[in-house]
Amino acid sequence: MEAEALQASAETLFPSLANDAKVPDALWPSDNALGIPVLDPLMQANALDLPVSTWGAMGRTKLTRHAATVLFYTEDYRFEGLWAKPRTVLNGRVVNAGEPNFSVGPQTPVAQAVWNTYRKRWLARYWQECGLRIFVDLFVDETFGALNLVGVPAGWRAYCDRGHTDSVDQLDHDLAVAHAHAGCRPLFVVYGGGKTVLAWARYHAEDGVLWVPESTDVAQGRAIATEGQLLLEGLVNRGATE
Numbered sequence: 001m002e003a004e005a006l007q008a009s010a011e012t013l014f015p016s017l018a019n020d021a022k023v024p025d026a027l028w029p030s031d032n033a034l035g036i037p038v039l040d041p042l043m044q045a046n047a048l049d050l051p052v053s054t055w056g057a058m059g060r061t062k063l064t065r066h067a068a069t070v071l072f073y074t075e076d077y078r079f080e081g082l083w084a085k086p087r088t089v090l091n092g093r094v095v096n097a098g099e100p101n102f103s104v105g106p107q108t109p110v111a112q113a114v115w116n117t118y119r120k121r122w123l124a125r126y127w128q129e130c131g132l133r134i135f136v137d138l139f140v141d142e143t144f145g146a147l148n149l150v151g152v153p154a155g156w157r158a159y160c161d162r163g164h165t166d167s168v169d170q171l172d173h174d175l176a177v178a179h180a181h182a183g184c185r186p187l188f189v190v191y192g193g194g195k196t197v198l199a200w201a202r203y204h205a206e207d208g209v210l211w212v213p214e215s216t217d218v219a220q221g222r223a224i225a226t227e228g229q230l231l232l233e234g235l236v237n238r239g240a241t242e
Contacts, residue, residue: 023086028125034114036151037121043128045069045096045135045158048189052212055079055089055100071098073139073162073191086123090130098160098189099124099137104148106141113144121151135160135189138174149181157182163193163211168200175207 028037049068056078070089072079079100082088089097100123102116124134139162140148159178163171171190178186185208190201192214201211 023126026126028122030151032150034118034150036114036118037125038151039121039125039134039136039153039156040128041153041156043131043133044156045133045187047096048187048210048212049095052191054191054214055082065092067092067094069096069098069135070094071135071160071189071191072100072137073098076101076103082123083119086126087130089127090132094132096133096135097124097127098135101137101139101162104140104144106143108141108144113140113147117144117147117150134158135187137161138177142170142173145177149177152181154181155183157184158187160189160191163190163197163200165194165196168196171197171200175204175209179207 027035030036031038051067052069052071053067054074055070055072056074082100099120102120104113104116108116120137124136128134135158136149136152136156138148138159159174161171161174175186175188178188188204188207188209190197190209190211192212193200198211198213201209
């Protein structure tokens with residue numbers, strides 16, 4: 001019901017956003033020379049609402065009817081179409097969304113990195129105006145770490161990241177970035193990475209870290225921890241607090 005209420009409220013305030021045919025060719029407020037939109041801190045995620053799913057893990061209609069939080073840690077081609085039809089994410093019970101993780105690696109040209117950062121922040125700001133709460137995506141190469149925070153207001157507390165067994169050091173770095181930018185304990189969601197990352201998340205539970213298993217593991221009945229176990233351990237649905 002919360003998702004429907006938020007969306008209805010947003011569509012009352014912004015009636016032009018209520019129709020696929022009227023997705024605006026909009027300039028959102030920006031505080032930087034690149035024109036990258038600034039996110040609205042009032043519409044950042046304040047909890048990890050369940051269930052969580054990744055875009056492309058199931059059919060779009062089923063996903064938007066099933067998931068309360070949508071993440072985009074999958075191949076870029078699966079969500080490239082959202083740039084043309086961003087309202088696809090809104091057609092259901094979704095409350096929160098991570099920013100689309102358009103790939104930015106160590107060999108990505110600077111122009112492409114700027115474009116991908118612009119796109120994910122534009123989509124996130126648009127979704128905020130439509131009633132979704134946002135997790136800022138931190139899964140980018142360190143080379144572009146400063147660029148990745150352009151448009152993210154100081155004090156922002158809700159972040160998401162991708163876990164890999166062989167990159168726990170990167171999670172340490174990203175958690176430190178989140179903490180520094182938030183100025184307090186963040187709400188830091190890590191997706192996937194298996195037992196190694198789950199252990200890391202448990203170790204950093206008091207630092208605001210929440211872990212969720214990969215959709216492929218859940219779908220195949222191989223999840224390392226169920227939602228119920230996560231709830232019992234206090235790793236889910238706990239808002240970031242100072």
